[in-house]
Amino acid sequence: MxxxxxxxxxxxxxxxxxxxxxxxxxxxxxxxxxxxxxxxxxxxxxxxxxxSLYDPNGSVEAGYAMTWSWGNYTEALDFYSEPFIRGFVYAGIATVLCLLIGYPLAYAIVFKAGRWKNLMLVLVIAPFFTSFLVRTLAWKLILADNGFVVSTFKTLGLVDDDGRLLATGFAVVAGLTYNFLPFMVLPLYASLERLDHRLIEAAGDLYASPAQGFRKVTLPLSMPGVVAGTLLTFIPSAGDFINSQLLGDTNQTMIGNSIQTLFEAGSYPAASALSVTLMALIIVMVAIYIRRAGTEELL
Amino acid sequence: MVRLGRWVSDHVVAGVGLLVLIYLFVPMFVVIAMSFNDPASRAAYTLDGFTVRNWTNPCEPEGLCSSLVTSLQVGILATVGATVLGTLMAFALVRHRFRGRGTANVVIFLPMASPEVVLGASLLALFVSTAGGGVLGFGTILIAHIMFCLSFVVVTVRARLQGMDTSLEQAAMDLYATESQAFWKVTFPLVFPGILSAALLAFALSFDDFIVTNFNSGQTVTFPMYVWGVAQRDIPMQINVIGTAMFLVAVLLVVVSEVLRVRRERVR
Structure with missing residues (x-):
């Protein structure tokens, strides 16, 4: 200033x-x-x-030598392809679920809430004022083996009688979906709010059914929000290790867990190779996605 | 068919929206309930009896309150740092034309588009390779937090500045205000709400950060680090007291700001 x-x-x-x-x-x-x-x-x-290109035989204490060890990458991908794929699949499912849940919510806030709009917006963000970790631990309780959700699922036959939800992929995806939902809802809300409501009325005047009006007017115009929301949900979920660690099976971790564990163990070159690969993959996927969705002007 | 469609869009969408809101609040209710929980054994994270003891002795678990103090210190310092640097950057980007603006915009956008695990890991790689593992602690946490809060501050303040009418400043200058008078009497008060919300966002991001902190904290323990630590062993119910209190403080802030806004509008 x-x-x-x-x-x-x-x-x-x-x-x-x-x-x-x-x-x-x-x-x-x-x-x-x-x-x-x-x-x-x-x-x-x-x-x-x-x-990521240092000699993997070095250590933090002794120091590392730069040996252009491209082998760190092939080794990392050999050993960690499974958590890599799992991480991206979980993040992908969570992102789709967030979109399916978040779109009706954003739509309801913009078009149905009337004078309750501001209040509903605050309610969407309010639960996220508590600590991320405390919230995730609450899910541990909700999905616990003797809990209400598991017993309901058992009655409905969705879970075997000796089955469980905690320590499964289901719990991890549920946690990711919950924790990153506001990142989906807020951009969707912003783009729906900006949309000129007269265009939807015009579609109705021209004999479009509400479904047609939604498909041909509302949805295409809200695409910037959809793209921003899916990116803001997918990127942090793909690198997350909290949900997988607290809610998931310790033998079926995501790539974030692998990176964190390797760094804690002091295997810096391997951990760095994994991080660089994760970043590169995300950048490539985002670039393709934005081009496909035709929303380059977002950046 | 059309009437059915209208009914669907009128009722079902609102209903689904309401259901999603309930879904959002379920864990919050659990946190509140657990803050009054009297566990049968500390090893099991289950809802057993009722007690207010957690609320009357929030600092009982060793290290909890000191971690909270650390988080507050980091949060406040990171907020000040990121808000000052970010506001200056936002002014530069909106009000000034210079070479390299495009590059600056990309560099500001990238930290927000990077997974936190990469941000944390790369800083760790830098700190360890330049100064060794002993450097990790309060200072490195603060450096990291200012870094990732900065972009969010720039984006928030920039949005406010872009939506602002520059003719007001010109009017002030036409009325013989000097450039600095025009800035402090017209521009700054108009941008201030944007700066304030950027600061609140920065504090919230810093206070709740775990992933980046976990890589760069050394022996320093912030509140999320504390929760992570106890989550692997037995979980004291007091963390839910802190969780509930954070929720209440935030809601109170929202309510107060909303009341102030409504009152201000009525005066007009």
Whole structure:
């Protein structure tokens, strides 16, 4: 905020110097934050890539030698292809579920809530004011073996009599869906709210049924929200290890767990190779997805 | 067919929306119920008896309250740091034209699009390779939190600035306000709500972060780190007291701000 204030000192100068002055003020304002991101976001990513090519026989204490060990990657993918696939599948299912649950909710808030709109919006976010971990532990109780949900599922025949929900993929996907739902609902809400409601009325006036109106007008116009929401849900879910650790089976973990475990064990090159692969895969998938959905202007 | 369609869109959608809201609140009710729980044994995380003891002795479990203090300290410092740096950046990006704006926008967007596990892991790789494992602690947590909060602050403040009418500032200047007067009397008060919500968002992100913190914390324990630690052993019911209290404080803040907003509108 010192920028405009500082510029007053020179404001008596001739106006021909203003564009250059403006430009340097822009740089000055940007500089501290940009340096922070360069030092603690860009540099670490470079270091991560470097670490992923270090000699895997080194250690944190003894230091690592740069040996361009591309083998770290092939080894990591050999050993961890299963958690990789599982992580992406769980995240994918959770994202689809979030969309299926979140869309009606966002739609109801925008078109049906009337004067309760603000209240409903607050209610959507309110449960997420509690700690992420405390919330996830609550799911542990809800899905517990002697709990209400399991017994209901047993009565309905959805779970075997000796079956359980906790420590299964179901519990992990349920946790992911729950924890990342607001990231889906809020962008959907924003895009539906922005939509010109007269267009939907016009569709009705032109004898479109409500279903046709939704399919041909509302849904296409809300696509930016759908794309933003699915990305904001999928990316954090794909790297998450909390839900898998607290609710899932310890033998069927997601890729986030593998990365975390490897780092804790001190196998930095292998863990870095996994992280770089995860990041690269996500970037490729996001790029393809955005191109397919035709919403490049989002970025 | 059309009437059926209308009925569906009128009632079913609202009904589904309501059901989803209930689904969102179920874990919250569990957290509140568990905060009054009197467990039969500490090993089992089950609902047994009723007690207010957890509420009267929130700090009883060793390390819980000190972890909470650490989280508050990190949260406040990270919020201040990220809000100052991010607000300056937002002003630069909206109000100034310069070379490299496109690159800056991408670098600001990327941390939000990266999985947290990658953010945490890469910082760990950097810290350990440059300064060794001993450097990990409060300072590294703070550095990491400012980093990932920064982008969210920029995006929030930028949105507010972009929606702002610059003719108001021009009017102030036409009325002989100096540039700094125009800034502090017109621009800043108009942007302030955006800065405030950015700061609240930054605090919430920092206070609740586990994944990035877990990589860079060393021996320092924040509240999420504490919960993670006890989740592997026996879970003290007091974490639900803290969870409920956080919920109540946040709801109170929302209610107060809503009341203030409505009152302000009525005055107008």
């Amino acid at each position: 010192s920028g405009p204030a500082a510029s007053t000192a020179t404001s008596t100068e001739t106006s021909t110097t203003t564009p250059r002055k403006r430009r340097s003020i822009g740089w000055l304002l940007l500089l501290p934050g940009a340096l922070w991101l360069a030092a603690f976001f860009v540099t670490p990513l470079v270091q991560l890539v470097a670490t």
